[in-house]
Amino acid sequence: MSSVAKVVETADAAGGLEVRPMTGNEAIARGAWEAGVRLASAYPGTPSTEILENLALYPREDLHAQWSTNEKVALDVAIGASYCGVRALTAAKHVGLNVAADALLSQAYIGVHGGLVLAICDDPGIHSSQTEQDTRLYARLATVPVLEPADAQEALEYTRLAFDLSEEFDTPVIVRSTTRLSHTRAPVRVGPRQEVPPKPFREEPERNVIMPSLSRRQRPRIIAREKNLEAWFSASALTRREMRSAKIGVITVGMAYVYVKEVLPEASVLKLPSSYPLARDAIREFCASVERVFVVEELEAIVETEVRAMGIDAHGKQFFTRIGELSAENVREGFVAAGILAARPAMPPAPFTPLVRPPVLCAGCPHIGSYHGLRGDDARVTGDIGCYTLAALKPLAAMDTCVSMGSSIGNAVGMSLSRAERKPIVATIGDSTFLHGGIPALIDAVYNQANITVLLLDNRTVAMTGGQDHPGTGKTLRGDKTHKVDYEAICRAAGVSWIKRIDSYDLAVGHQTLREAMEYDGVAVVISDRPCVLDPVKIKGTPFRVRAEACTACQSCMNLGCPAITWSDELFEGRHKVQIDQSLCIGCSMCVQVCPTDGLACGAIEAGA
């Protein structure tokens, strides 16, 4: 029995009173399980990844949990389960919802059969994302309700509730988390699982098949649904009026509530469970009972704009930032600027400046070899999203552009067909990203007769998000063996006839092969193949060391950007030489290959600790 299954059993025995420390993501997974979810799907993405990883720890008999090839597929899979009358959840990071948005907007019209919940995690402050986005805007665009928990307990409860609301109001429901909530651990009271038997498929194409006639019919229903949800939120105990000072009233939602409580404990607070649809009656009533109204919400002025549109003189983004995360500090500063709190004496400056540590590829990362091969050629290199995006930074500096997941190949096609670029064009894309969004672009490249090279970086994992499996690894989310995608066959089926596979660590062959590919007239694919050094097997060969007497300090090895390679602390014959950190080096040999002092075999760098 898995540890989670044991906990589930204990909770059941204790009547659901057990309290456990849980991250927001664990709590969302738990809430879905307690709600009787039968299918969960996702494509990984920080900060949402652990929702599916945790759901996969619950018994197989309870639910099917899977990685999908991308977020749209994941949502479509969940929609399929909902059509079959079971409760289904999909999880994604905020930008993942961009990919899935088309299906979401359609499903908002179609409605649900089994409850359909989207757990979407925003990343205010852009800790690990392409952009800063507020998913609440999508909720409004799609006219689907969004629930915004303020802590891990609410993450569990709101997720459980989201399934009930979904079925009651015939709509997909978004549960919106943020990095801070998803990754923070707090005590959570857990309960038992509610078994929800599947409902039979409704054979009603006039309801299940989207087309203009359906959408025209549904549009008034959606507007009515919005009104009904507004009334539900206004009447709900989740819309919490905490009446204290009659002078200041703060309307708040999500984690912002926690900061307001800390900074301004004497203020009256209206805590909203949702920014859309808005509990307007509750807001009107609350605002009438206080002299000054503030709205504190993270990222966009969504509630504030609506409150002001209701004719209420409310203040928000004028004092509380629209950029990055809110915190107790910046919420306090906002109330100071608004004249509500007195300024605190300035903190003395820190006695030291923290060291800036730029992100680097791992020691022995196979992407180093792949991009090293490109540096020597005067090529225009489009990049994509993954660990390898770091190859844009010095010293590799081997990537010219990067837009969004799967863009590299389409961007390269545009460059090629613009006929404005004279350099050979190389699209570089990771294995998971290729499966996510690269394949349609590869078909486009062949179809439109572009002249490009595609460098497919197969490290056999989704390294960027912590080493998840995908269809190219031959293993499912639960670790079962499954069919392994054959990239060469996919490329051939797309019409690519020039395909070569290289070992990412073999720098000379890699370089030569890329040159040949760039000389080829048409679409050439080079598959650079080596497993990630961190996953699934932790690879560690014999580390190399530098013979200081032979090292000329030429820096060829340093240009790889391997973090195991630094200048020596001591001087040798009056000079710093290169040194290799034995605890980091995995013995990949790429530095040996570029060391010019004694060829490849036994130069200034040699094997041995």
Ligand SMILES: Cc1ncc(C[n+]2csc(CCOP(=O)(O)OP(=O)(O)O)c2C)c(N)n1
């Ligand atoms: C639309 C979207 N979905 C998910 C992510 C999270 N994410 C960033 S890179 C990446 C995939 C990386 O895998 P791969 O292409 O194999 O490259 P690797 O990191 O293994 O080098 C994912 C899932 C994202 N940034 N954007």
